[in-house]
Amino acid sequence: MPKFLVQNLLLFFIFTSATAQEVQTEILPPYNIKTVTFVQGGTNVVPIFELGSSFEFQFDDLFGNEANYYYEVTHCDYNWKPTDIPKLDYIRGFDNQRIMDYSNSFNTLQVYSHYRLAFPNQFTTQIRLSGNYMLKILNEDRDVVFSRKFIVFENKATVSAQVKRSREVSNIAFKQNLDFSISSNDIAFQTPIQNVKVLLLQNGDFSTSMKNIVPQYTIGNELVYKYDKETQFWGGNEFLYFENKDIRAAANNVGKINSNSDIYSAYLHTNAARGSQIYTVYQDINGNFVVKNINGASNDIEADYAWVYFSLSAPAFRLNKDIYITGMFNNYSLSPEYKMDYNTERDVYEKAIMIKQGFTSYEYKVADRKGIIDYENAIDGNYYQTENEYTILVYYRQSSDRYQRVIGKGNASSVNIIN
Template identity: 45%
Template sequence: MISRTFYISALFALVSFFIHAQKAPLEEVDPPYFIKSIELAGTNNGDQFPILKLGEPLKVNFDDINGDEADYYYKIVHCNYDWTPSNLAKAQYMRGMDNQRIINYENSFNTLQLYSNYRLTIPNRFTTLLLSGNYMLSIYNDEDELMFSRKFIVYENSVGVAAAVHRTRDLSTIQQDQLIQFEINTSSMRLRNPERELKVAILQNYQWKTAITDIKPQYTLGTRFVYRYNTETSFPGGNEYYNFDNKEIRGGNVSIASIELKDLYHNYLHTNATRAGEPYTFNPDINGDFLINTIQGDDPSIEADYAVIHFSLANYMNLTGSKIYVQGRFNNYAINEENQLFYNEETDLYEAPLLLKQGFYNYRYVVVNEKGEVDPVKISGSNFETENEYLIIVYFRKFGEIYDRIIGIGSTNSSVIKN
C-alpha cells in the first residue's frame, strides 16, 4: 500500500519540476534614454566583458543625464550555463546581501550636459560572491523598476584551455569565416562523465548574442578533450569597426568632419561608405568597445561632456523592407529606434544622431530584414583576415550538483590565423 508520505513527496517533486522547467533564460535589458555610458569592467582592462577570477572585483559605472541624484539599487542573480536562474539560494552564492543602494555617485563638473555618475564595486561591505558561474547584474530605481541588466562571469582556474583560429574548411565561406579549434586539459580534475559534465560557450568579441554553445568534444586523449570541428565552431570574420575620437570636443579629428555648438556640442562624422565586396583593409580597432576620455579634465567619469554624434552612411544596395542600425558596445549592440538610421532625401544618406559621452568609440552598421533577422556583415562585409578576439568558457556540473561552475577560460586572437 502506497503511503500518504509517498504521495506528498511525489507531488512536491512534480511541482518542483514544473517550476524549474518554466524558468526562461535571462536576457540583458537595455536602459531608458536617460541612462547612458554603462561600463562593466574586471581586471581584464580594455576588454568589453568582465571576466572575473573568483575574488576579483567587478566595477560598474553609469550616468543618469537627468542629473537629479536619483537612488539606484543593484541585484545579482546566479545563472546556469543557459542563463536560466540557478536553483541556488542567495545565501549559497553570496555572502551578505544585495538589493543595496548605490551610495557612490557624483554630479558632473564643468559640462554643458548635466548628469550624475554612479559607481559600484563588488565585493563591497554588503556583498561578496562565493561561487563561480554566470551572473546577471540588474539595476533598479527606488520604485523597484528595472533600469538595465548586464551579464558577467566569475571563473575558477582549474583547467587549461588551448585555442587557435583557423580558416574554415567550408570552401563556400573560406574567404569570409574564421574557425575556432581548441582543447581542454583536465589533468587537475577527475571527471566521471565528461560528455554530460562539461559544457562550453565560444564568444566572438565578447558578444553573447552570437555565442556558439552545445558543442561536445569530438574525442579524448587522456585528460585532454579535443574540439576540432570543421564548420560547427566557425564565425563570420566580419570587418574592422569604424571609429571616432572626440576627447577634444571643440577641436577637429581625423574622424570628425565638422563641429557645431548649440545647446550641446554636435560632432558630424565623415560619411561612411558600404564596404561589402571591397578588399580587406587592416584598420586597428578595439573590437567594438569604447573608452570614455577627455582632455578638458582629470576625471573623465564626471568631467567628460556629452555631444550629439551625427552618423551618416552612403549605401546604394537595395534594402527594401529592411532597416539599418548603428551599434557597438556603447549601446550593447541594441536594435531600437534610438539608433536606427533614416534615409535623408536631401543628402541621399542614411543618418542618425546619438547622444554620447566624450571618448573613443568603435561602431558598425547592421541590417535587420522584415523577419527581424540581423545581418552584421551586409554593410561592412566579411573577411577571414579580420582581427577578432575569441573567448572559450568551460562549464562543469558534477553529478548531483544543482548549478554550473566555470572551471576555466581560454582566449585566442585571429591576428595569427592558421590554414
C-alpha cells in the same frame, strides 16, 4: 483549511516556481541611462571575471538628479535560467541595497549623475560561486530599470585555442574557424558529452555567441573540438571609429563640430559600405570604447556628451531590413535608438546618437524586423584577415554538483590565423 485557500496557495506556488525558472534576458536601459559598462583596472572590459577578482559596474543618469538606484544579483545556469541556489550561498553579504557611490558631472554642458558599483563592496563582500550572473538595477519602487549579464569563472581548466581559416571552400575567404581543446589537472571529466558545455564569443558580443557544442572526441582527460562548421564565425571587418577627446575640435573621422544647440554636435564623415572593397588593415580595439576628456582631470564626471551624427552611403543595401549602429558603447544593442533612417534627398542612412566623449569604435549591422542579424550580407563585408578576439568559456557540472561551474576561460586572436 478551506478548499479554495488550498487551491489558491497551490496556484501561487506553481506560478512562483514557473516565474523563477524563466530565462533571464537583458533589459535595455531607458534613454536617460548612458555609458553602461563593466570596468576592471580602469578599462572598459567584456564582463568575464575570475572568481575572487574585483571589478566595477558604472553608468550615467542624464537626469542628473541623484536618483536612488538599487542592485540585485541573480545566479543563473548555462541557459540563463535562475538556479535554486540560495542567495547566501553565492554571495557573502547581501544585495538589494542602494548604490552609495555616485557623483555629479562637473563643468559639462550635459548634466548627469555618475554611478559606480564595486564588487566586492560594503554590502556584497564576495561573490562565492562561478557561473552566469544577471545584475539588475532597480529604482526606489524596486522596479527593474535595466540589467546586464556578467560571468565569473574559476581557473580549474586550461583552454588551448587557435583561429584557422574556414575548411569550406565556399567560405574560405569570409569565415574564421575556432579550434580548441580543454584539459584539467584538477578535474576528471565525467561523461563530458553531457556534463561539459562551452560558450564561444567574438569580440565580447553575446548576441553572436555559440553554444551547445559537444566535444568532437577525447584523448584521456583532454576534450578536443576540431569542427568544420560548428565553430565558424563570419570574419566581419575592422571596426570603424571616431575620436572627440577634445569635444570642441574636429579630430579623427569627425568632419565638423556644431555648438548651436545645448550640447555639442559632432558630424562624422560619411562612411561608404566596404563590402565590395578589398580588405584594408588598420588597428582597432574590437568594439570597445574609451571615455576621455583631454581637458579634464576626472574622465568619469568631466567628460561631456555630444550628439554624434552618423551617415552611411550603402545604395546596394536597400533591402527590407534595418541598419543599426552597434559596439560596446551600447552593448551591441539593436534597439530603435540605434536604428538608422534613410534620407531620400541625400541618398544616405543617418542617425544621431548621444555618446560620451572620448574614443568610440562602432560597426554597422543589418537585421530583419525580428532582430535576426544578417551576417552574410554585412554592410562592411566579411574577410578572413579581420582581426577578432575570441573567448571560450567552459561550463562543467558533475553528478554531485548543485550548479554548473565555469571552470576555465581561453582566448584566441585571429592575428595569428593559420590555414
